Amino acid sequence: MHVTAADLWRIAPGDVRAWTAVPTGSTPEPAPLSINQRNHLASAAAGHPAIWLAATFEVEGPIDERSLTEAFKALLTRHDSLQYEFNPDTATALRHDPGHLTVRPIPLPPASNSAGVEAPRVRALLDRECAPSTFPAFALVAVSRPGRSTVVCGFDHAHVDAHSIALIARDLHALYTGAELPVAGSFAARVAGWSRPSEASGPAMASWREFLDAVDHRLPVSPVRTGVPEGGTAEQVTDRRLLADSGTVAALSEVARGSGTTTFGALLSTMASAVGEVLPVLVPVQTREPEDADAVGWFTTTVPVWADPDLARMGEHLRRARERAEPPLDQVLASLPRPLRADRRDVFMVSYIDYRRIPKTPAAQHVSGTAPADDVQLWLSRTDDGVHVRTRYPNTPGAHRGVTSLLETWSSEIRKAVRQ
Template structure:
């Protein structure tokens, strides 16, 4: 899996066929998760939304000659793809039955260049994969012809996460009948019904202590990006190889006796790289958020939907690898804390100094459903005022996708940090 973004996406020239999903019957009301509710609230307030797409070689998709038949099979299996925002104020959702939806094909676009083809698909996804679209925010496209042809399946973040993108690509590339997967709306309803944690629960107190240390604010990137408070820029995406397979294997070997993962080692190196770049080198703490999955059972691994939460972590540049591994394990254990309860337990409202939040994500694609060779995970580009880092591990090593403001000082700072980060990994292995 190659993780990239729309500003670096290149599709082949040729015919572009495009499909959107429209309701043919009324859906039934369903519960939204906290992520979905917050996402919708931002969109209703005027914030841009984000779509995610699986882009794979059309030749790796059995039955590609009848794309809507393939898509109907995915609709029947995955309830998230049949979920739409209910008409009204954008706070409710409905679930459509598989036979209550139809695929509508646009006019074919004859794209003479790669740029034209990519623009035609991005236009489709910007329009159709939006929470307030008239139907489930899902769309598909078949681009190009012959061996170069690509098949794209996309949805708004309301109904997909990174695991979902890999899962859908895997199922498209697997010629076998699959049973119905656990429905994401049912998972969201179950999460909503779970009892709150006791007020003295140590996990809740860990979250509250983290936010208290930031004066009730979410973490922000600690280096100067050259941006003023409230100033947002178009998003710039940096996608770079980070560590080769041999280096990551060496981190595995280094961390194993210390009870630490390669991810912990990479985070420790990041903390030390940031310390080296800071104007205040004595500041050694690096607060950040870490996205983690909420698929708890083997069955739920087959669920499409937004099955993630975030946990707080403070990386200390002065720690050793064992201590960093302990910090990371303690942070991951907070994935069971309801975020609604965290916010409801604050002594005063949460402060947002930036629209974005500083986070570092790690996805080991070797543990996710296997995707066809040449598959891309593509995310939309919107606006940015902070730094978000995605680390993706495959058999080839680890790559970084950095989402940053498209502002020369920000690009220079993050580019320099990425170089120092690699150097700090090398120092760990000396």
């Protein structure tokens, strides 16, 4: 899985077509939402740009429209999270009966004769269609060619997480080509379970309070001096590069195991070494149970962790972070003695996915939309090639210099950890 962003996206020329889903003759029912979804909708209601995520893959020959639209309808039937209609103003959702969803074409303006316009054209379509204030907040796009065609399926973030994008690529490709799929779990059922009250006490809550007291209840800010004034934002720019090749990452994994931590722990530690200090950072943590392995939805919670230059301490830091992931995040926040403080709209976040553990799809990509930025966010993805890092940051001279320095020094610290 190639992880990129809309500002770096390239699509070969072809015949662009698009489809959406339209409800017909049924009354949707109220549906439960996760705290990530509620926060996302609250952000949209406040006027902040929504972020879409898209799964793309390739198929042989020109697009068979009937087979693709039937596969799309089957995808909506398969995953209940794609049946949701969102209301940002009330942070609520309704769920449609998939038997009453009809797939219809999206009218497109005439194509330009200029080469290389497909990505901006598709990007503009997803910007328009994948907004949480509309139903559906997703769209299907195909770029048909005689030899090899591209399929794009984009969603507002409220429908999916990064893991789900890989599943969407696999499932839609399988449904289009007639391959078999495992049974999918239910996101709605899992969220209903998260909504049950739990005891806001014990080691997990003590760990949360200990961490937040140490950072004065402030959300993490990146060590990069971006030059963005307080309260301001800048156009997003994306950097994507190979942080460490497969051999180096394999060796780093051995070093991590010898130090009692994981590959992700070693990556966080070497990042902290690149900065030269212990850093607080937010990390997304999967909440999927084994029965959710093939389910699409926003199955993550977010926890704080210390990124520590001392690799021997990272195992304990991650253990405490996993402990913080046990209680539902909304119940954690409701139990805090004082609210969290945010110095930036964006939080300093490092995400990690090992795509070698997720079924592969031909030429699959995860593409994220763009939005104004005021801090640095990092997505690490491990593939057969090694570990890639996609960095989102504001388009300022200071951020350019700081991000480039951080990534180059980080890569050097990884190689140093392996040598030592």
